[in-house]
Amino acid sequence: MLLARWLVCSNISNTCATDKLDSGCIEMPTKRKRRCKACGKLFDPTYDKGKVKQLVCCNACCAKYYDKQKPKSRRLAREVSQMVGKRSMGEVRFDADHIENKRAVQADYEPDSFVYTVEETRTYTPDWRLISRSGHTFYIEYKGVLDLETRKKMVRVRDQHPDLDIRFVFQKASNKIRKNSKTTYGMWADKNGFDWADNTIPARWLK
Numbered sequence: 001m002l003l004a005r006w007l008v009c010s011n012i013s014n015t016c017a018t019d020k021l022d023s024g025c026i027e028m029p030t031k032r033k034r035r036c037k038a039c040g041k042l043f044d045p046t047y048d049k050g051k052v053k054q055l056v057c058c059n060a061c062c063a064k065y066y067d068k069q070k071p072k073s074r075r076l077a078r079e080v081s082q083m084v085g086k087r088s089m090g091e092v093r094f095d096a097d098h099i100e101n102k103r104a105v106q107a108d109y110e111p112d113s114f115v116y117t118v119e120e121t122r123t124y125t126p127d128w129r130l131i132s133r134s135g136h137t138f139y140i141e142y143k144g145v146l147d148l149e150t151r152k153k154m155v156r157v158r159d160q161h162p163d164l165d166i167r168f169v170f171q172k173a174s175n176k177i178r179k180n181s182k183t184t185y186g187m188w189a190d191k192n193g194f195d196w197a198d199n200t201i202p203a204r205w206l207k
């Protein structure tokens with residue numbers, strides 16, 4: 001009875017809520033057992049996702065199946081390795097040779113993800129360096145588009161070079177930093193401690 005139902009209901013092993021063994025499962029059959037193209041055994045396709053159709057039962061059969069295909073291509077290798085949830089035929093073969101049949105301990109492929117922070121050095125080149133009549137040196141950053149990447153960059157530069165006087169000239173200071181945002185380029189500059197002007201150099205800057 002259980003086996004018969006296994007064939008028509010893909011959910012019986014975990015989430016099937018119908019629990020109608022005698023009257024039959026009301027779920028539409030979504031996954032049936034399939035015959036492995038390499039070894040011919042019946043298996044449950046567990047990696048079927050979107051366009052991926054799992055034609056082989058395991059990593060070893062996946063490697064055998066790939067070896068028989070002609071012509072070989074990177075695309076084919078990617079598609080075939082996806083059948084068993086891997087990203088390359090190298091991973092498929094490694095799993096077949098070193099993981100699959102030697103399970104002394106539990107082995108899971110890509111079970112966890114961990115966040116890490118990248119620290120790298122970059123260079124910022126301001127557009128103009130000006131010297132006012134009184135001898136004050138400052139830089140002008142001219143911006144048509146003030147995107148997120150630039151905003152983050154300028155805040156970092158500001159924090160790491162507190163002695164630099166960097167001022168923005170916006171092509172249009174009333175532009176918003178994002179679609180549907182109320183914050184204009186000018187408001188963003190004020191908030192972040194940058195002097196700014198709207199497509200001109202104010203007389204006061206040159207005193």
Ligand SMILES: [Zn+2]
Nearest residue numbers: 036039057061
């Ligand atoms: Zn097989």
